[in-house]
Amino acid sequence: MAKVPLDEKAKGKGKRKCRVCGTAKALIRKYKLNICRRCFREVGESVGFRKY
Numbered sequence: 001m002a003k004v005p006l007d008e009k010a011k012g013k014g015k016r017k018c019r020v021c022g023t024a025k026a027l028i029r030k031y032k033l034n035i036c037r038r039c040f041r042e043v044g045e046s047v048g049f050r051k052y
């Protein structure tokens with residue numbers, strides 16, 4: 001059996017990180033965004049979301 005690197009074996013919330021800043025807290029995963037809510041406020045409009 002081949003050795004699997006430790007980072008590929010990890011599961012759960014710690015595995016997922018924000019694309020922009022790298023934090024694992026307050027992550028928006030809907031629509032496969034994978035951006036934390038703080039970064040989403042900055043880049044949301046450029047991604048295609050509108051503020052109502």
